[in-house]
Amino acid sequence: MRLFEVLIVVFNILLIGWILLFKNKSQRGPLIGFGVSAIIMLVHGLVEGMRWPMIPAYVMTALPLVIFAVRLKSKSRLPGEQPARKRSIVKLVLLTLLTVIYSSVAVVLPILFPIFTFNKPAGPYKIGTVTYDWKDDQRDEVLTPDTSDKRELMVQVWYPADAKAKGKTEFYHSEPDIFAEGYSKVFNMPKLLFTAFGKVRTHAIENAEISNAESSYPVLIFSHGLSGTKMQNTFQIELLVSHGYIVVGIDHTYSSTASIFQDGRVAYYQPIDMTSTGPMDQLNDQWVGDAEFVLDQVEKLAANDPEHRFTGRMDMNHVGMFGHSFGGATSVQMVMKDARIKAAINMDGVLYGKLRIPEEGLNKPFLMMSADSSLEALQSTDNSELSDLGKKLMERFDHIADGGNYWMTIKNMTHMGFTDIYLLSPLFQFLQKGNIREAQSLINEYSLDFFDHYLKKKPLRLLEQNIGEHPTFTLQKD
Incomplete structure (x- = not known):
């Protein structure tokens, strides 16, 4: 994987993990994280060029914002919904499982289809x-x-x-x-x-x-x-x-x-x-x-x-x-x-x-x-x-x-x-x-x-x- 490909995948996985596992965060934190992820993806596109094995990683750039929006919406529970504690645990487990699967795909695809490099020729010319x-x-x-x-x-x-x-x-x-x-x-x-x-x-x-x-x-x-x-x-x-x-x-x-x-x-x-x-x-x-x-x-x-x-x-x-x-x-x-x-x-x-x-x-x-x-x-x-x-x-x-x-x-x-x-x-x-x-x-x-x-x-x-x-x-x- 190329430099910015590694950066965008690793940053997004860490960002999603932070959003899922740590509750005491301001709304501003995830938005800043999403913005940084978007900047990395933009630089990657300009410097290295986008390609299809990175599509899951590109989608992951938008995922933190989606999760953030869902969490905002979940603050006001409608009548008839499950108790907040039980519902939040189920949601956390499902989101964590999906994140692990999705992150694995985002990592594996660019590894299986890399932009390879030729060894530097050993001669003097x-x-x-x-x-x-x-x-x-x-x-x-x-x-x-x-x-x-x-x-x-x-x-x-x-x-x-x-x-x-x-x-x-x-x-x-x-x-x-x-x-x-x-x-x-x-x-x-x-x-x-x-x-x-x-x-x-x-x-x-x-x-x-x-x-x-x-x-x-x-x-x-x-x-x-x-x-x-x-x-x-x-x-x-x-x-x-x-x-x-x-x-x-x-x-x-x-x-x-x-x-x-x-x-x-x-x-x-x-x-x-x-x-x-x-x-x-x-x-x-x-x-x-x-x-x-x-x-x-x-x-x-x-x-x-x-x-x-x-x-x-x-x-x-x-x-x-x-x-x-x-x-x-x-x-x-x-x-x-x-x-x-x-x-x-x-x-x-x-x-x-x-x-x-x-x-x-x-x-x-x-x-x-x-x-x-x-x-x-x-x-x-x-x-x-x-x-x-x-x-x-x-x-x-x-x-x-x-x-x-x-x-x-x-x-x-x-x-x-x-x-x-x-x-x-x-x-x-x-x-x-x-x-x-x-x-x-x-x-x-x-x-x-x-x-x-x-x-x-x-x-x-x-x-x-x-x-x-x-x-x-x-x-x-x-």
């Missing part, structure tokens, strides 16, 4: 960001009926910013209503549950001046999961950028929660048949095309940025890629297909795509991160049809760690634990057996160690030293 709307005139958009449509992508770039950079940090979602609608469609849950994303701020400052601490910075391409977003791994992206990387996030149009183009058009997620490998492999080929196109555009920025921000500042000789789920599979395809990608991380992505990992391995630096629950689901024999599909998909993992690469399996981990989504509510975190913040810290530490070594030539601090079984993960290398 501040974070700048800029967004692009890029159209690939060489590729048709196959996911719409209009044959004249060309593939169009929203791309966000995060970069190390100058230490003196100032400005308001960006919201996690600039169009919260659109994304709440998108999340509602994807998860088949009420839109109201996702409105908190609209009040969450990141650590990125739009159009901040790029840092001059280094002449250039390695580039990382990020590909989200199916129905995800380019900012779905903000916890990880900000950490990498703060340590001196430029991260380029892609919204894979019609496969993302929502793509909002610069002219206001919105492309929501379009479901796909996930029960067979054919359609998934075909869609992945489109995502590989997206990544190649975005990498082409990034090269143009590095050579001659019209805004002069990235000209000469992107180290295109040291480019990596990472992704979650379907984006992780795309990272594997790219590291095999595109010579520009020097190293890649796949976070819990089934290996969809046309290319297969050869027996000798990838022959490029690669780190696979898996959730134990995801591997268990692929190996499950509960359903014969799904079991056959899972067996075929698991065969694609046969040589994933061959050739000196790494495979980390995180224990008590779920597929969506690799993203920001569980930060939205403790209710989602019940799906995650382990602590989500600790899991994200583990992901960040090993992602940074991997890219630092293979793109910045720094000594390995964790990967090589921690092969084997550990309480929270297993790390193997063949």
Whole structure:
């Protein structure tokens, strides 16, 4: 809960308790208390912004006045009423019970649906960001009926910013209503549950001046999961950028929660048949095309940025890629297909795509991160049809760690634990057996160690030293 949210809830509970339990009060006291409560609520609305989980607390602001009015009225008992003593005891018990129930709801709702914060990035750099709307005139958009449509992508770039950079940090979602609608469609849950994303701020400052601490910075391409977003791994992206990387996030149009183009058009997620490998492999080929196109555009920025921000500042000789789920599979395809990608991380992505990992391995630096629950689901024999599909998909993992690469399996981990989504509510975190913040810290530490070594030539601090079984993960290398 935010500061003024805590203040308004605690003050109102104390105020109601005082009114109920202490009788020798002037009429002026409760009125003053109500006025203070109203002022706190006003400040909260102006500074933090009002939201639906706080509705019970807002109503509690008016409750002291109601109780005060009832008590004034009860001073003159009508003929036929119960004796004052008996009536006052019953009333006190009922009001106390209602106050306890109502106060509990007022406290629990904002706790279950908080305005979460991202951990402050540990690196020395501040974070700048800029967004692009890029159209690939060489590729048709196959996911719409209009044959004249060309593939169009929203791309966000995060970069190390100058230490003196100032400005308001960006919201996690600039169009919260659109994304709440998108999340509602994807998860088949009420839109109201996702409105908190609209009040969450990141650590990125739009159009901040790029840092001059280094002449250039390695580039990382990020590909989200199916129905995800380019900012779905903000916890990880900000950490990498703060340590001196430029991260380029892609919204894979019609496969993302929502793509909002610069002219206001919105492309929501379009479901796909996930029960067979054919359609998934075909869609992945489109995502590989997206990544190649975005990498082409990034090269143009590095050579001659019209805004002069990235000209000469992107180290295109040291480019990596990472992704979650379907984006992780795309990272594997790219590291095999595109010579520009020097190293890649796949976070819990089934290996969809046309290319297969050869027996000798990838022959490029690669780190696979898996959730134990995801591997268990692929190996499950509960359903014969799904079991056959899972067996075929698991065969694609046969040589994933061959050739000196790494495979980390995180224990008590779920597929969506690799993203920001569980930060939205403790209710989602019940799906995650382990602590989500600790899991994200583990992901960040090993992602940074991997890219630092293979793109910045720094000594390995964790990967090589921690092969084997550990309480929270297993790390193997063949």
